[in-house]
Amino acid sequence: MLKKTYENIDSIGRAILSIKAKGVHNKELAEVIYPDGKRAFAQVIAIEGDRVTLQLFGGGFGVSTDCKVRFLGKPVQVGFSDDMLGRVYSGNGQPIDGGPELHSDLIRVAGPSINPVKRLIPKNMIRTGVPMIDVFNTLVQSQKIPIFAKAGEPYNKLLANIATQTDADVIIIGGVGLKFDEFHFFKERIEEAGSKSKTIMFVHTHRDSIVEGLMVPDLALAVGERFALQGKNVFVLLSDMTQWSDYLRQVANAQDQIPANQGYPGDLYSQLASRYEKAADIDGAGSLTILGVTTMDDVTHPVPDNTGYITEGQFYMKDGYLELFGSLSRLKQQVNDRTRPDHRSIMNAMARLFSDAEERVKAQKFGSVKDDYSLRLLEYRKVFQKELMDPFRFLELEDALDLCWDILAKHFKKEEVGLSSKLVEAYWPENGEFKILKNTTDV
Amino acid sequence: MNKSKGRVVSVNESLVGVEITEGAVINGEVAYIIIEDGKKLKAEVIDVKTGNMVYLQVFEDTSWMKFGDTVEFSGLPLAVKLGPGILGSVTDGLQNPLYELAKKEWFLERGLEVAPLDTTVEWHFTPSVKKGDIVTGGSVLGSVPEKLFKHKIFVPFSMQGNYTVESIVEEGDYTIEKDIVIIKDADGNSKKLQMAFDWPVKTPMPFNKRSVPVNPLPTGIRILDALFPIAYGGTACCPGPFGAGKTVLQHSLAKHSKADIVIMAACGERAGEAVEIFKDFPELIDPKTGKSLMDRTYIVGNTSSMPVAAREASVYMATTVGEYYRKQGLDVLMLADSTSRWAQALRETSGRKEEIPGPEAFPMYISTLISAFYDRAGVDILENGETGSLSIMGTVSPAGGNFDEPVTQATLLSTGAFWGLSRALSDARKYPAIDRIDSNSKYPSLLKHEEVTFLLELLREGKTIASNILLMGEKGITDEAYITYQKAELVDAVFLQQNSFNDVDGVTDPKRLRMMFDVVKQIIDAPVTLKGKEEIRSHFNFMRQAYIDWNMVQVDDDTFQKQKSQILNLVKTMGAC
Numbered sequence A: 001m002l003k004k005t006y007e008n009i010d011s012i013g014r015a016i017l018s019i020k021a022k023g024v025h026n027k028e029l030a031e032v033i034y035p036d037g038k039r040a041f042a043q044v045i046a047i048e049g050d051r052v053t054l055q056l057f058g059g060g061f062g063v064s065t066d067c068k069v070r071f072l073g074k075p076v077q078v079g080f081s082d083d084m085l086g087r088v089y090s091g092n093g094q095p096i097d098g099g100p101e102l103h104s105d106l107i108r109v110a111g112p113s114i115n116p117v118k119r120l121i122p123k124n125m126i127r128t129g130v131p132m133i134d135v136f137n138t139l140v141q142s143q144k145i146p147i148f149a150k151a152g153e154p155y156n157k158l159l160a161n162i163a164t165q166t167d168a169d170v171i172i173i174g175g176v177g178l179k180f181d182e183f184h185f186f187k188e189r190i191e192e193a194g195s196k197s198k199t200i201m202f203v204h205t206h207r208d209s210i211v212e213g214l215m216v217p218d219l220a221l222a223v224g225e226r227f228a229l230q231g232k233n234v235f236v237l238l239s240d241m242t243q244w245s246d247y248l249r250q251v252a253n254a255q256d257q258i259p260a261n262q263g264y265p266g267d268l269y270s271q272l273a274s275r276y277e278k279a280a281d282i283d284g285a286g287s288l289t290i291l292g293v294t295t296m297d298d299v300t301h302p303v304p305d306n307t308g309y310i311t312e313g314q315f316y317m318k319d320g321y322l323e324l325f326g327s328l329s330r331l332k333q334q335v336n337d338r339t340r341p342d343h344r345s346i347m348n349a350m351a352r353l354f355s356d357a358e359e360r361v362k363a364q365k366f367g368s369v370k371d372d373y374s375l376r377l378l379e380y381r382k383v384f385q386k387e388l389m390d391p392f393r394f395l396e397l398e399d400a401l402d403l404c405w406d407i408l409a410k411h412f413k414k415e416e417v418g419l420s421s422k423l424v425e426a427y428w429p430e431n432g433e434f435k436i437l438k439n440t441t442d443v
Numbered sequence B: 001m002n003k004s005k006g007r008v009v010s011v012n013e014s015l016v017g018v019e020i021t022e023g024a025v026i027n028g029e030v031a032y033i034i035i036e037d038g039k040k041l042k043a044e045v046i047d048v049k050t051g052n053m054v055y056l057q058v059f060e061d062t063s064w065m066k067f068g069d070t071v072e073f074s075g076l077p078l079a080v081k082l083g084p085g086i087l088g089s090v091t092d093g094l095q096n097p098l099y100e101l102a103k104k105e106w107f108l109e110r111g112l113e114v115a116p117l118d119t120t121v122e123w124h125f126t127p128s129v130k131k132g133d134i135v136t137g138g139s140v141l142g143s144v145p146e147k148l149f150k151h152k153i154f155v156p157f158s159m160q161g162n163y164t165v166e167s168i169v170e171e172g173d174y175t176i177e178k179d180i181v182i183i184k185d186a187d188g189n190s191k192k193l194q195m196a197f198d199w200p201v202k203t204p205m206p207f208n209k210r211s212v213p214v215n216p217l218p219t220g221i222r223i224l225d226a227l228f229p230i231a232y233g234g235t236a237c238c239p240g241p242f243g244a245g246k247t248v249l250q251h252s253l254a255k256h257s258k259a260d261i262v263i264m265a266a267c268g269e270r271a272g273e274a275v276e277i278f279k280d281f282p283e284l285i286d287p288k289t290g291k292s293l294m295d296r297t298y299i300v301g302n303t304s305s306m307p308v309a310a311r312e313a314s315v316y317m318a319t320t321v322g323e324y325y326r327k328q329g330l331d332v333l334m335l336a337d338s339t340s341r342w343a344q345a346l347r348e349t350s351g352r353k354e355e356i357p358g359p360e361a362f363p364m365y366i367s368t369l370i371s372a373f374y375d376r377a378g379v380d381i382l383e384n385g386e387t388g389s390l391s392i393m394g395t396v397s398p399a400g401g402n403f404d405e406p407v408t409q410a411t412l413l414s415t416g417a418f419w420g421l422s423r424a425l426s427d428a429r430k431y432p433a434i435d436r437i438d439s440n441s442k443y444p445s446l447l448k449h450e451e452v453t454f455l456l457e458l459l460r461e462g463k464t465i466a467s468n469i470l471l472m473g474e475k476g477i478t479d480e481a482y483i484t485y486q487k488a489e490l491v492d493a494v495f496l497q498q499n500s501f502n503d504v505d506g507v508t509d510p511k512r513l514r515m516m517f518d519v520v521k522q523i524i525d526a527p528v529t530l531k532g533k534e535e536i537r538s539h540f541n542f543m544r545q546a547y548i549d550w551n552m553v554q555v556d557d558d559t560f561q562k563q564k565s566q567i568l569n570l571v572k573t574m575g576a577c
Helices: A155-165 A180-192 A210-229 A241-254 A268-276 A302-310 A343-364 A372-388 A397-411 A421-427 B098-104 B222-226 B246-256 B271-283 B308-327 B339-352 B366-374 B406-414 B423-427 B449-472 B479-496 B510-525 B533-551 B559-576
Strands: A009-012 A016-020 A028-033 A039-048 A051-056 A068-075 A077-080 A088-090 A105-108 A144-149 A170-178 A199-205 A233-239 A287-295 A313-318 B005-012 B015-022 B029-034 B040-048 B053-058 B070-077 B079-082 B123-127 B140-146 B149-154 B163-168 B172-174 B181-184 B190-193 B197-200 B235-239 B261-267 B297-302 B331-337 B378-381 B387-396
Touching: A028 A051, A077 A210, A105 A210, A144 A155, A144 A302, A155 A180, A155 A233, A155 A287, A155 A313, A170 A180, A170 A210, A170 A241, A180 A199, A199 A210, A210 A233, A210 A241, A210 A268, A210 A287, A233 A241, A241 A268, A241 A287, A241 A302, A268 A302, A268 B339, A287 A302, A302 A313, A343 A372, A343 A397, A343 A421, A343 B449, A372 A397, A372 B533, B015 B029, B029 B053, B040 B070, B040 B308, B079 B308, B222 B479, B222 B510, B235 B246, B235 B406, B246 B261, B246 B271, B246 B331, B246 B387, B261 B271, B261 B308, B261 B339, B271 B297, B297 B308, B308 B331, B308 B339, B308 B366, B308 B387, B339 B366, B339 B387, B339 B406, B366 B387, B366 B406, B387 B406, B449 B479, B449 B510, B479 B510, B479 B533, B510 B559, B533 B559
Parallel strands: A088 A199, A144 A287, A144 A313, A170 A199, A170 A233, A233 A287, B235 B387, B261 B297, B261 B331, B331 B387
Antiparallel strands: A009 A016, A016 A051, A028 A039, A028 A068, A039 A051, A039 B005, A077 A105, B005 B015, B005 B070, B015 B053, B029 B040, B029 B070, B040 B053, B079 B197, B123 B140, B123 B172, B140 B149, B163 B181, B181 B190, B378 B387
């Protein structure tokens, strides 16, 4: 079929363009042809009679009124091939690692999600070696979970650690608005860990157009989903989804959409959900796990707020530590009853006592904490933080659980910890003989 | 049939403008847009403009639609099919059975429509009227056994006036498509009826005789049954920030509530959580009936990545099914999670229609819609004297956990019980994290009124003393106050907190609740002669330990009485030192 070219551009905005055209499909891919022959992609996002609005992947800057638009008669697609492993692509799916272009199958981007009844109940724990995750908020295959952190926190390091310390078959990194050094870090970390041959990167940096940034999660998830359907266990890392939401806001604003909270479009929730919902443990195939980053100052901001209602928990990072409160894995119940009989009870007991200790920290400011029990609680809190909250300390789950018992026994009497007598009998370290905790006074 | 037609003029995500080319159009009717590949996308007329333009809200992804695509109007409002076969099924927000869809496609492809109720199953119908009988809308024509219940077959409730039964089939096995009855109106026009009929989802089913909800609905959750109960036919609202425990609470209610039927509407929620229910429930055995829990459950799995317009429909659909089973004389509990997602769907559509937004960009009419929705709950005294009830519990996910936002506020005004979830309690792993001070209910409790007041007063006093301890330290308060504080803490730890993952502690029946309260009461009333904070605290620790151990013992277990006596002995020794 001959593709018709249109010449009469109506208007050009920051990231959108409108033109009069006929027979155009909603969400159709188009090409913008510059007077010098250069080409850029665009996608139809609205139709009003014969007026068609297009989203410009390369941004609106530099587009001239004598550009031509050619509609390609197909939706946005991305290549898919096993040969993509080890490669780096841009936000419009082009290779940017100097390697050759691939001739691969084309697959649909942003397609519908899987029928919920074809999902399995997630049941496989992902061991990360991070005590705050393995013990307190166990990560589960097929989970969708972000790290909530301020801009300066080492979240990308944690993201890369989790992905490379576990045994995923395929790792896909979707970088949205990455600074160059972050991009460089991911590459190095993956190579160091020897994971390059099972990793694909889709990278959008600050110098690229925001519409390309918007595409990154869709590309990463479409490719990841295809691997999962082939039976692979896939990890998709997305950093950072706040940046992505901001691009969404900019584009919505350019279209004169009526804004909802803080200028974000009314469909922010649906937009985020349709990406995160790609995470699944698929009946008869593999799984797709999404680990994202949501940068934030305040958890009530629309992006972390909406994200929290979609994802299956979050890892909360503050001052370089993984927080006990605020962090949550909604799927941990699916797996932590099969790890060790004390797992569930001890994580709750540890948290309850930590919360009591937090009260004492407040009280301490009034100078009112002098009794022995409160002082022990405060000491407990200190040891807990030092021994367990460092996200970069590696401990096997069983060792981490033993460490919890050690810490309890060091500071409390058996009847003070609120655990059933049966468990206390089975696990309480007798005579101060700790398994993991160093028996020194300098902790 | 003379159906109206039109053509697509504009496409803006789920909002599509259509020019009418043939016939008339009804606001609220269902239309189908036929796209290039022949797929028919379901939509609803939501706005009729002057001239011949209407706006449709499409229930599916609008990709590949184009100017000029044909639109067919159905002449019928969005409806739900009511009849035998609903129980045990899992559907999307438009009543497409998800398991049937999955046989065609793994993915939720567009344009797929499957008969909502299985048309091949034969139900054993026993007629209860005969030729010559006079019937009207709501009259019972007969019944079929459906899972645990006797499912009554009605004359559709929308039919007005009297009809004479011309003929009715004999007792036997029939599908829901079979004409079972022919009735005739006063003018001699006859009409054939089947076992199932359609009801428009947005129209509340009329009550026969509405009555006030006064009987507590036991949930198995102690803090609710004792302090903040819901009644049969009542409404409850459960707002809370994410991570405060809404989902676990809701799953527990679905499993353990003493309702005949539970309807779960996963409205724009995580598919992962919906899956837990519909994979889990068939395996779980209802202790009351010995049958699968799914036999008394219906699930609307309209999850977050499904098209937004279907999300709005899903809540209404679930409610209509609830009203239908209420008409069967059953007690129905409907859990809607989350009504905020539903409200957000309305906000999205309203924004695209370019309506002037109200607070936080929600449409101005949001509070009217919310109160009308909860008003569909209630107790109905049926014509035969039986009672049916529909109780609605809606979770609210307020932005930023801030209860001042419009959806929470409108919901609070429309519901009878308020279960506020608290981040501080969930951080401290005090589950269920329902705020002990700021929650309330206007319904009667399983405990006596003065017992509820007594507990609430102790909890309030405990909280005041706790803040004094924070300011002045334990040494700054008297032993007497410290004892009250320890009593309040103990009641919280052993009575209000409950481990929903423990088989025994996870659910408490009314009998055990009474027993537990009586022990708690003895502890609170007991004189305490212990001296010094250390001694007091240590004694209460032992008591808490004994009580927690008791909470994990089945009533018929040998050690049950022994463990109970141990607690009571500890109570005695508090006063004997």
